[in-house]
Amino acid sequence: MATRMNKTDVVIVGFGWAGAIMAKELTEAGLRVVALERGPARDTQPDGAYPKVLDELTYNIRKKLFQDLSRETVTIRHGLDDTALPYRQLGAFLPGDGVGGAGLHWSGVHFRVDPVELRLRSHYEERYGKGFLPDGMTIQDFGVSYEELEPHFDFAEKVFGTSGTAWSVKGQVVGADKGGNPFAPDRSNDFPLPAQMRPISAQRFGKAAAELGYHPYDLPSANASGPYSNPYGCQMGPCNFCGYCSGYVCYNYSKASPNVNILPALRQSPLFALRTQAHVLQVDLSADRRTATGVTYVDAQGREVAQPADIVILSAFQFHNVRLMLLSGIGEPYDPASGQGTVGRNFAYQNMATIKAFFSGEVHANPFIGAGGNGIAIDDFNADNFDHGPAGFVGGSPMWVNQAGVKPISGIALPEGVPGWGSAWKQAVAEYYTHTVSMDAHGAHMSYRDNYLSLDPTYRDAYGRPLLRMTLDWKDNDIRMTRFMAEKMRAVAQAMGPKALRVYVKNFGDHFDTTSYQTTHLNGGAIMGADRRTSAINRYLQSWDVHNVFVPGASAFPQGLGYNPTGLVAALTYWSAKAIRERYLAKPGPLA
Amino acid sequence: MPDDPSFTSRRRFLQWSAVAVPALAAAGAPASGQAPSADDRPTFFSASEWAFLRAAAARLIPADALGPGALEAGVPEFIDRQMATPWAEGRLWYMQGPFVPDAPPTLGWQMRLTPRDVYRLGIAAADGWTQDRHGRVFAELDPAAQDGVLQAFESGKARFEQVPAAIFFAMLLGNVREGFFSDPVHGGNRGLAGWKLIGFPGARADFMDWVERDVAYPLPPVSLSGQRG
Known part of the structure; x- marks a missing residue:
């Protein structure tokens, strides 16, 4: 018999960026909010305390801040006829755990979105014709426009204290030859902080790209370039390029996180409660399954607890949102054979290629100097900024040097042919570590009919519930795109004048490798859209089927972006919160 | 090297061990003639x-x-x-x-x-x-x-x-x-x-003055406990 808590107005499942933003917005609207986070309490103190946090083994190698797979993981298979096996060790992607979620251990690359990517299917069909999309590709429009989201991008940047160089503000070009991105959409305001300094490796990439006629720009970074107070009164200190960003808690209050940029303000509100080590098992539904009555969770002691609420926000990591919907019976599970059903549909990832450029001793990349969001990028091959007609594939890719702080256990790349041990290896790491520049083509990943999420028939979590099953593999379009991007990036790398290059790119026939880190940018499965037959949630992130359930997060993306997802996750969450505040509270029911 | 605290503490440990060996030997520890070190006791x-x-x-x-x-x-x-x-x-x-x-x-x-x-x-x-x-x-x-x-x-x-x-x-x-x-x-x-x-500087964790300089970083590494290389 579950312990029953007093009813609250809103219950939030998962306290990362989306959960924190919703909690702030909805307490501001006068609602009582209970946030449930299954991981531990985490904050700059003690989890990011200097100098203890500067420990690669504990944080990135033994994975202190990431999801505890011993209790719950996912299973993965490449195709519909395969048997999925558990993701037993963290490899390709690193979901967060604890207060702040992945927003505590992220790097801080803070983009908006290329407007084309919000209406990707319509755009491609208009420019290239309906026959251009390959069979089985299921990309679609988000159902919301850049213009609708712009105020929310703007506000999120103010909350995150984002550093960058604008190209145009209110139609006026302000960033030409200063590091602005000519492909970026117009903005209502400049970045709250100027761009960070440019490390040597990024400068060299930018110079080589410009020589080839491309348009280098400063990566927008949620690592503060100077002291900053955000609209909530939360404060950040200037980033000192310590290099301990991705996988770590920033000791310096320089990297935006829910913990630094929102939680201190939320804690002032008597309407807000945060319960940690509260593992939500399911959303509880009314008898007619048209509304949620709250959630059931297991607390730190192992008690089952019912938390009734009028509104349920699912703001866990991307695939946890999808799993909770499937476990709770919200919406119809997607069936790849018939194409019917929506929950689990359009699961997509990232399509990366990486090049390491090795220089002689006179170029000092000093890769330990880093900031997670910092770098120089080009968008000449992102989104639809070039003619895809002759290229013959769908999707784009920004390319960059994003020197986030390369550590010796995980990070020493060496030229091809160098042995992995012995004196020759030792000689090579001594020769190359401080003279290596790493660059990425951070490719978008399209969605396909048979890349999807469902419940696994065999494997279970620590509570006896089915794990989520990923069915995912690379398609011909993906390989062609990433190989095209790698070649473009190789030319930039060559123009930098290295002694040697090493190119990491997928080959035709390669399968999704779960062991090798790519990004934690997983998308879809509970996608937004204008049509309830092809989306699980509407344009306000509201479940089509259970109107008091809202599902913010990258689970809402119908396909993967060229850019990093956090900026769009934040903007969409503010957009959804505005609809709840201004429309839903007055008249609860479907908003679209 | 003489400034290296690990070196001096190790030397102190060895000095202490040399004195302690007879007692350990009497207690049944191997008396190989070498001072025991942590390496010998997994x-x-x-x-x-x-x-x-x-x-x-x-x-x-x-x-x-x-x-x-x-x-x-x-x-x-x-x-x-x-x-x-x-x-x-x-x-x-x-x-x-x-x-x-x-x-x-x-x-x-x-x-x-x-x-x-x-x-x-x-x-x-x-x-x-x-x-x-x-x-x-x-x-x-x-x-x-x-x-x-x-x-x-x-x-x-x-x-x-x-x-x-x-x-x-x-x-x-x-x-x-x-x-x-x-x-x-x-x-x-x-x-x-x-x-x-x-050339990894360990826990120095502040490179404000070095970000835009194409030079070898001159300071030796430092560990969490303050040990310098």
Whole structure:
């Protein structure tokens, strides 16, 4: 018999960026909010305390801040006829755990979105014709426009204290030859902080790209370039390029996180409660399954607890949102054979290629100097900024040097042919570590009919519930795109004048490798859209089927972006919160 | 070097040990004539396993003209200490069955074995394989022969029954690198040998003045405890 808590107005499942933003917005609207986070309490103190946090083994190698797979993981298979096996060790992607979620251990690359990517299917069909999309590709429009989201991008940047160089503000070009991105959409305001300094490796990439006629720009970074107070009164200190960003808690209050940029303000509100080590098992539904009555969770002691609420926000990591919907019976599970059903549909990832450029001793990349969001990028091959007609594939890719702080256990790349041990290896790491520049083509990943999420028939979590099953593999379009991007990036790398290059790119026939880190940018499965037959949630992130359930997060993306997802996750969450505040509270029911 | 606190504390330890040896000997400790050091007292590994680990570490990252190797940097001690962590017991991993160990490598670890199992079974198999082919265990071979044996493990040419040789080798090499490059608080990287080799400044963690300068970073590494290299 579950312990029953007093009813609250809103219950939030998962306290990362989306959960924190919703909690702030909805307490501001006068609602009582209970946030449930299954991981531990985490904050700059003690989890990011200097100098203890500067420990690669504990944080990135033994994975202190990431999801505890011993209790719950996912299973993965490449195709519909395969048997999925558990993701037993963290490899390709690193979901967060604890207060702040992945927003505590992220790097801080803070983009908006290329407007084309919000209406990707319509755009491609208009420019290239309906026959251009390959069979089985299921990309679609988000159902919301850049213009609708712009105020929310703007506000999120103010909350995150984002550093960058604008190209145009209110139609006026302000960033030409200063590091602005000519492909970026117009903005209502400049970045709250100027761009960070440019490390040597990024400068060299930018110079080589410009020589080839491309348009280098400063990566927008949620690592503060100077002291900053955000609209909530939360404060950040200037980033000192310590290099301990991705996988770590920033000791310096320089990297935006829910913990630094929102939680201190939320804690002032008597309407807000945060319960940690509260593992939500399911959303509880009314008898007619048209509304949620709250959630059931297991607390730190192992008690089952019912938390009734009028509104349920699912703001866990991307695939946890999808799993909770499937476990709770919200919406119809997607069936790849018939194409019917929506929950689990359009699961997509990232399509990366990486090049390491090795220089002689006179170029000092000093890769330990880093900031997670910092770098120089080009968008000449992102989104639809070039003619895809002759290229013959769908999707784009920004390319960059994003020197986030390369550590010796995980990070020493060496030229091809160098042995992995012995004196020759030792000689090579001594020769190359401080003279290596790493660059990425951070490719978008399209969605396909048979890349999807469902419940696994065999494997279970620590509570006896089915794990989520990923069915995912690379398609011909993906390989062609990433190989095209790698070649473009190789030319930039060559123009930098290295002694040697090493190119990491997928080959035709390669399968999704779960062991090798790519990004934690997983998308879809509970996608937004204008049509309830092809989306699980509407344009306000509201479940089509259970109107008091809202599902913010990258689970809402119908396909993967060229850019990093956090900026769009934040903007969409503010957009959804505005609809709840201004429309839903007055008249609860479907908003679209 | 005389300023190096690890050097002085180690010298103090040796001085203390020299005095203490008779008492330890009386208590039944081995009196080999050498002062006992931490290296001689592994917690997890048996004496024969320890001999293998020390010999293998010395080949994977050898001491040479560039400086100390894994053995001198305390890597075996690091690995012994890691064996007492949740990681070594497989407690950071999803370890519910069914297990399908012959799955494609792209699906990652699918064995029931924990790191402790891999070391226990792997070292026994490695010494057994070496004994069969060379008539001696690994630690007793000369360095060139040891390198040949390690190559056979790495390539999987050597077949072990209970744990694949290549998996055992990959875990060993990974842990050796961890011990060479992690903060000395974990027991390896003595004298910050790994960081000095490559020019990694450790826990300095403030590079404001160096971001835009194309020069070699001039300051030596520093550890979490304030030790300087």
